Amino acid sequence: MAPPRLSKKRKDVAESDESDDGLAGTALEGVLSDDEDNDSGSESDPNSDDFNDPDDDDVGNDFDATSISSADDDESKPNYKVVKDANGNERYEYAEIDPVYDSDDSDANEKGNTIGNIPLSFYDSYPHIGYDINGKKIMRPATGDALDALLETIEIPKGWTGLTDPQTGKPLELTREQLELLRRLQTSQIPEENYDPYPDLIPYFTSIEEKMPLSSAPEPKRRFLPSKHEAKRVAKLVRAIKEGRILPYKPPEEREREKGEEEEVHYDIWANEEAQERHIMNIPAPKLAPPGYDLSYNPPPEYLPTQEEKEAWEKMDPEEREKEYLPAKFDALRKVPGYGEFVKERFERSLDLYLAPRVRKNRLNIDPNSLLPKLPSPEELKPFPTVCQAIFKGHEGRVRTVSFSPDGEWIASGGDDGTVRVWSLNGHQEWVARISTEEPVQVVRWRPNKDTFILAAVAGEDIFFAVPPLVSGALEKASRDVIDLGFGHATNGAVPTTADGAKKEPPAKWSRPGSKLEAAGVLLKATVRSAIKTLSWHRRGDFLCTVSPTGQRSSVAVHTLSKHLSQIPFRRLPGLAQAAHFHPSRPYFFVATQRMIRCYDLQRQELVKILQPGARWISGFDVHPGGDNLIVGSYDRRLLWHDLDLSTRPYKTMRFHTEAVRAVRYHRALPLFADASDDGSLQIFHGKVVSDLMENATIVPVKMLRGHKIVSKLGVLDVDWHPRHPWCISAGADGTCRLWA
């Protein structure tokens, strides 16, 4: 606290001393302190001041005390006066603030001009040059007259600079020291003249080694043995340098250049080549096809596309185009443009090389005709029917069925009009009987014995047996006898009963058909439970079987003509029965369901074989007269030949028809068979079966017979062969029968 107080006191003193002097206080103070220093350095009795100091302090203390008390007084009474202003209001007039040392306004110049940073020239027209801190005008100092100015120019006063102090408006004068200071600052030297920026180093510790050690500890080993650890590290570095892992430093661009320059090594990679067998699954990439003629820049003119072809090509999607380019002709090589798709094609090729799965495809480079079987010429296989010999017209609506009589003289037919007709071979209708009014005649079949002349016909649920009055009396008599033979049995026959003793309904009722029909020659009627679809005679003519697909349990029935007896051989059948036939020589019975043909032994009452033709829906089948082969027609347009000894699967499958196969039939004597289809055609085959077991049957298609018209999607509905001659008769949906010879 002492020095500020001191200075304050001194200031006070100075103020009191030189209050009306124009010099700045600070400069004074510096001068004063300088003086003091000088005093302390030069004066002979420096202690006098020291001695004075405590006194001063005391005095100061006193002063302080008084000042404090005065301050206390000040607090009690206000430090302002109340005066009246021009308007008569109260106005507080404060006493002038004495900026003591510890006031905020430390660097305020008491006598400074307060106009701030504006040019002095603004005041040129005024007698004053600004205002001091108290708002008093600072009057312009009197300028000398011209003579004074002249004198001033002649003798330059000491410290003259030619500048005007903006603060005071007086000429600015600078001392020599000040000028020197400015010069040093301008030349960026240290302002203080005697400052030494690089003093000599004063060593604090001596660098001279002492003769005697300060410590008596023995010298450690590491001082005189080389470091193992360092040796290791050095060895590591040496190794790295030797191996080229550490390279001497080079600027990066130089290193880059060297790297570019270093050549790849060339050597013969196949120096010791040995051929390796490729893995069997390895498929080498296929090569691209070599260019053809149309790729030429100057192709033969026929390879150039026409206008339409060009347009079609351009219209097509690029993916779908057969060729990715259009042949073009240029009359000079210089006119050939660059190929736009080149990069794309290369890219696609590389995609193919690594993305496309490779599959080995066996390309058969053979003549397709070598695949076709060598068939014997039809000329060698004659005779077979080739032309339509006669057309039998008379039926109204479809003709559903036809049959050759056993002697081959007569043809029976039945159709949608409910009539059974018998024709002679020349196309003349000989006999007609309407056996049903609403139901169509489904089947007509002659009894296969030559000693009788009996025709079985089916309409709805009824089987009719007729003896057309066309033959000699003896034959007719024999036929009537055969039919009538069973009446005795029917009356005498024991009626089967069920387990609970109730009378069981017989499978069929045998009766006379009525006098009208009897007069026409229809002599017997048997009525089964449901509508019959097919009928087939046993070769002896005593048994016949009927199939009624809707008949559930009783769908297949076997009838005995001599006893007027009907039996149902199967308790139940898997699937819907479609057709049934007797074996031509052995006591076997074939039943076709939709998918399979079952062969039963009638004597032993057991299933012998199941044939699987593979057809979706069997339409009909026929047994070869030899008994070992079978042909099956199916609604899915196939004709299948089964060899019973060979397999349960078909031996041959033939597809010649575009529509369903309706009927199939073997010739009884000749190696021929035929099928009838909904596409209005009949296909005649030569099918030779040899007795040798080692040899398979030869089947050759020989003729396609066309002629029947297709009526409401139905073509030929039935076919039958002449017993001896290579003639066949077909029943068409167009209401005609045709005899082919």
Added chain:
Amino acid sequence: MPRIKKKGQAGAAKNYVTRNQAIRKLQITLPDFRKLCIWKGIYPREPRSKKKVSKSSTNSTTFYYAKDIQYLLHEPLLLKFRDQKSLEKKISKALGRGDVTDAARLESNAARPEKTGKPRYTLDHVIRERYPTFIDALRDLDDCLSMLFLFANLPSTSSVPAKMIARCERLTLEFQHYLIASHSLTKSFLSIKGIYYQANIKGEDVLWLVPYKFNQRIVGDIDFRIMGTFVEFYMTLLSFVNFRLYTSLGLKYPPKFDQLKDENAAELGAFTLEGMTLVNDEPQKQIEDHKPDPKVQAAVNKVLKQIDSKAANGDGAGDAVEVEGEESNDTIDKFEPAAPGGDILPQPSNLGGSQGSLFSNCTFYLSRETPRQPLEFILKAFGCKRVGWDAVLGDGAFTTNELDPAITHQIVDRPPVQNAVEAETEGDDNQTSQKLGANNRVPGRVYLQPQWVWDSVNDGELKEPHLYAPGTSLPPHLSPFVKAMPGAYDPTMPLEEQEPEREALEAEDDDEEVTAEGMDIAEDDDAEDDDAENDDFEGVSEDEEEEVDGSDDDAERQRELEAELAGSSVKSKSISKKAKAKEDKLKALSKKSREDAEELERAKGMLSKKKRKLYEQMIYTNTKKNAADEKLRAKRRRLEKEGKRAKA
């Protein structure tokens, strides 16, 4: 009871893996897997039953062989890929820290072939694995060459570094130098896509395509990373192949490369082949791996002697150099089968011998507008030692002086200007002027269009120059790669030799229609009616037809006679005998085809389903081919007719 087998534990399911499974097993990314597959030549397979193979319910599209993938597991390149991956991670980590200098240091270690064109790994072992023998490598060279020749012509972009392009260019030029030195180029073809070349190297035919020197248009989304991977592999392959080929000729590889000349677009001229055997050309033929049999060798020597003497003659005679093909074919025996039935073996060919010296005593000058690079290459490959060209076409020419008296052939590709009269007068004092006028000709040399070179090369003889003179319309340029198939259309043969009988007859019919208009219309109609009747033979008029078919031969003849009689009675006055005969022929043909069709129908029904399908497929493709051929024939017939009419 045996243990129940689980699905996917045995059989086909074990043999195949999907792509994703493979990637997971190898622990690499998809792009790396792609690279590996490209380099190692691993491709997807098509399993016989996809359902059996796929373990998941979704149907995956690509399957690889499990064995293939297992084999990839031991690939040293996999390690490199992993190193690369970890380095990338380090760099990204450093960048994440903001430590740029560290990242830069790591970056400088990274192998970035796409930037520097130089990977840190080599594909040498892959080459050796994929091609155990040199011949294997040659067999697979087609794609390699096509790709590298394309890349040699590409501009450098960010994805295709300039260094890669430079290397491709160098390798391809080195390969061309081998072909020139060994005379193994056999054929070449100017197509609209580019120029096809075929070379026979060590008995292997290599075919590749070089684009024309234009800026390549890059269309669609083309991934240059994939192409780059291929190119990287192919570059390694071709450098090894080049080395082997050069050393087999006794040449040093790599050949000396003159940077300055290359900068002046010398291309082929920038390389100088060095080797002990280059001083004389002949001995290098003996170095080749397969020794020619002594007989052929003797023949070749004889031919060579001939050529030498001829060349000497040519030098003596000065400018009058005869232009003709060497006839040396008589020295090689032709093996023709004496009896039919034996297999046809490839005939000994006289390639190598005269082929390589086709242009050996010609001096060529290429005009400014001709494509210099392919011409220079093909001429040199066929024995021409002196090819000069205009100075604007680049460095390395034998001469750039168009008036050099040594020049025997000049290739020009510009139309002649119509003041040819002055050319003669100016031709005399052309010794003084360096450049010739637009239409001036130097006497004593043959002016030809570029196609002459290609046609000569493909036919193995110098073609008639007058066909290829400047300004004339050129004969068609035919592909030498098409092998004549029996029955296929061949533009080189006259039309009459290759059209089937029926077509010829119909064509003649048309001809007559043209020649004798008006009169023949009735007859033609009649014929058509007949045809129509024949066509719907299976229709309404069934009965009569059946009768005809069924009846005996004499009946048939009878009917024909009747028809003939009827025909003659109708048009007895106008129709000549010739026309009648033709009509008969046509009728007979149609009848025969009808019978054939019936026979075919019979036979087809007896086929099993499998065979029938196969047969139908074959018939389908055959008819398609035949239809295309027929179209070509029809077009040619029309064009010929038009030509004839224009002449008349």
